[in-house]
Amino acid sequence: MDRSCLKHKKRIVIKVGSSSITHENGDLYLSRIEKLVRVLCDLRAQGKDVVLVSSGAIACGRRALHIGRRPESTAEKQAFAAVGQARLMMVYQRLFSEYNMVASQILLTKNIMREKHARENARNTFLELFALQSIPIVNENDTISTHELLEVESFGDNDQLASTVGSLIGADLIILLSDIEGLYTDNPKTNPKAQLIRHVSHIDQTLLNMGTNESSSNVGTGGMSAKLVAAQIAMDAGADLVIAKFEEGIVTRILQGQQAGTYFCANKEKV
Numbered sequence: 001m002d003r004s005c006l007k008h009k010k011r012i013v014i015k016v017g018s019s020s021i022t023h024e025n026g027d028l029y030l031s032r033i034e035k036l037v038r039v040l041c042d043l044r045a046q047g048k049d050v051v052l053v054s055s056g057a058i059a060c061g062r063r064a065l066h067i068g069r070r071p072e073s074t075a076e077k078q079a080f081a082a083v084g085q086a087r088l089m090m091v092y093q094r095l096f097s098e099y100n101m102v103a104s105q106i107l108l109t110k111n112i113m114r115e116k117h118a119r120e121n122a123r124n125t126f127l128e129l130f131a132l133q134s135i136p137i138v139n140e141n142d143t144i145s146t147h148e149l150l151e152v153e154s155f156g157d158n159d160q161l162a163s164t165v166g167s168l169i170g171a172d173l174i175i176l177l178s179d180i181e182g183l184y185t186d187n188p189k190t191n192p193k194a195q196l197i198r199h200v201s202h203i204d205q206t207l208l209n210m211g212t213n214e215s216s217s218n219v220g221t222g223g224m225s226a227k228l229v230a231a232q233i234a235m236d237a238g239a240d241l242v243i244a245k246f247e248e249g250i251v252t253r254i255l256q257g258q259q260a261g262t263y264f265c266a267n268k269e270k271v
Helices: 004-008 030-045 057-064 074-098 110-114 116-131 158-169 205-210 224-236 250-255
Strands: 011-016 049-054 102-108 134-140 173-178 240-245 262-264
Touching (some): 011 030, 030 049, 049 158, 074 134, 102 116, 110 116, 158 173, 158 224, 224 262
Parallel strands (some): 011 173
């Protein structure tokens, strides 16, 4: 299917997974992050509104605290995130400043999106940051987003967070970058005959059955099923969505309309 419409997108949300910006041991993959920042700054310089939804806080916190395993409790997850988010933002701020761009941080919870006044305030904050030519960096507020603490519900993963943010700000394109090339007919790691699906115009139960909750990385949390839920949110909100593997030049290729990853076409009748 023709993707030339992607060349003209003006408000873009890009989500990057933990496995894409950290090594398996939790160290930040600085060369990859720097290349991503460069692309985002180029898009901003072209007059596009750009939002980065970045995972990696918990993995970064684990490394800083010299802990080589996933968090085993809610308290550990919150502690790792508190340490890691500060370090992650410090890196982003330094790299964006190298290109004379200003990064900003927004931490969200699902409850903010459900309460009308809070949702409007969040949207106004994004719009003001766009007017100031800042690039918002978004993450879930892991330090309070749990079912147990203050009844603040979690998004579940940053794929759904990215689509929810896109819906909030009226984005016309959402790009989910991770360690997989897109949606396959089956798990390509166990089935060599699995084929990459290039275009999806409608998500039905057959497609949902192709998803998997398993994450292939020691540091990631989201599987294909989570990405399909995110795609449905985006499509219903009138935004196109692309799932693709994080590699050099991938964002540029997507915005040039090339056949990269899986393209989910917006449902214009269900906005």
